[in-house]
Amino acid sequence: AQSVAQPEDQVNVAEGNPLTVKCTYSVSGNPYLFWYVQYPNRGLQFLLKYITGDNLVKGSYGFEAEFNKSQTSFHLKKPSALVSDSALYFCAVRDGGNNRLAFGKGNQVVVIP
Amino acid sequence: GAGVSQSPRYKVAKRGQDVALRCDPISGHVSLFWYQQALGQGPEFLTYFQNEAQLDKSGLPSDRFFAERPEGSVSTLKIQRTQQEDSAVYLCASSAMGTPGGEKLFFGSGTQLSVL
Numbered sequence: 001a002q003s004v005a006q007p008e009d010q011v012n013v014a015e016g017n018p019l020t021v022k023c024t025y026s027v028s029g030n031p032y033l034f035w036y037v038q039y040p041n042r043g044l045q046f047l048l049k050y051i052t053g054d055n056l057v058k059g060s061y062g063f064e065a066e067f068n069k070s071q072t073s074f075h076l077k078k079p080s081a082l083v084s085d086s087a088l089y090f091c092a093v094r095d096g097g098n099n100r101l102a103f104g105k106g107n108q109v110v111v112i113p
Numbered sequence: 114g115a116g117v118s119q120s121p122r123y124k125v126a127k128r129g130q131d132v133a134l135r136c137d138p139i140s141g142h143v144s145l146f147w148y149q150q151a152l153g154q155g156p157e158f159l160t161y162f163q164n165e166a167q168l169d170k171s172g173l174p175s176d177r178f179f180a181e182r183p184e185g186s187v188s189t190l191k192i193q194r195t196q197q198e199d200s201a202v203y204l205c206a207s208s209a210m211g212t213p214g215g216e217k218l219f220f221g222s223g224t225q226l227s228v229l
Contacts, residue, residue, distance in 0.1 A: 004155075032215045043117065043204065043220035044156070051215040090155055094214070099144070099169060101218065103155035 002027040002095040004104035012110045019081040021107045023074045023091030032094040033074040034101065035065055037087050044090065050074060061085070081111045115139075117221035119205050125227045126195045134190045134224045138207030146218065147180055147190050148204040156204055162188060163211045195228045202226070 003026045013019050025031055032051055036044040048059025055067045065076045074091060091104045118137040126132050138145050144163055148156035149172075158172040164185035173180070177195075182188040192199055202225050206218040 006155075034217065036220075041222065043222045044206075044218075045220070046217040049215060049217060092155075099161050099212070100158040100172070101146070102158065103148075105153070105155045 002031070002093045002100075002102045004091050004093050004102055006091055006104035006107050008107055010108040010110060012112060013081045014112050015083055016080050019076075019078040019085065019109065019111070021076040021089050021091075021109060023076065023104060024072050025074060025091070025093040026072065027093055027095045029095045031074075033065075033067060034092040034094075035059065035063070035074075035076050036090045036092060036103075038090065038106070039087050047076070047089075081109075083111045083113050085109060086111045117205055117207055117219050119203075119221035119224050121224060122222065123225050123227075125229065128196060128228055130195050131191065131193045132195055132226065134192075134203050134226070136188045136190070136205030136221060138186065138188070138205070139209075139219055140186075142207035142209050142219070143185075143211040144208040144216070145182055145188050146206045146208075147188070148206065149174075150202040150204055150223070152201070159190070159203075192226075195226075197228050200226055200228045 005024045034049045035047040038044045050057045050067045058064045090106045092101045094101045120135045147159040150156045160180045161169040162182040177193045179191045202223040204223045206220045208216040
């Protein structure tokens with residue numbers, strides 16, 4: 001069974017500083033990895049995904065993520081955080097052999113002006 | 114429609130009541146998922162449809178939970194004899210392809226169920 005760990009409950013960062021949200025995963029087959037963002041009272045929105053190819057994936061709103069197979073990690077990054085990036089971020093993994101997407105518990109990101 | 118639509122947005126039920134939650138996926142989307150999100154937690158998989166076929170219902174927590182998608186578009190999640198532990202946000206998501214694989218999911222805003 002696939003699973004995701006997001007070790008930090010909350011990430012605080014000053015506006016303009018780099019933002020990193022950590023994620024590690026466990027799958028039995030090839031991983032399909034995703035990041036979603038959730039704003040208050042809204043559904044989850046897709047940010048980016050890794051399927052195959054280049055380990056550095058670029059997504060929406062200036063976010064990027066790096067796939068590291070040896071460390072089974074897929075950390076989300078943004079070079080310069082904005083106050084509007086404050087939200088709940090979820091990492092998710094799908095084992096290539098099945099259809100369900102397994103989510104982590106989420107990280108609350110707070111960007112301080 | 115432009116996105117995934119769920120109704121009602123909020124539902125309050127007395128313990129023991131039956132509830133029905135509706136999901137309108139993006140038109141033409143083949144795959145449809147239901148997730149349960151408890152407070153402070155990530156979404157947990159409940160069930161998956163490919164068109165009208167329910168291909169995976171392994172996440173349904175008990176036989177009180179039932180989902181259907183009879184015509185391959187709108188889906189309904191039904192919970193019978195609700196209990197307090199059923200209180201959560203129920204999310205519906207759809208994707209274009211029949212084999213989700215690397216496909217992204219489009220989520221609705223969810224139905225927040227409170228069982229008193």
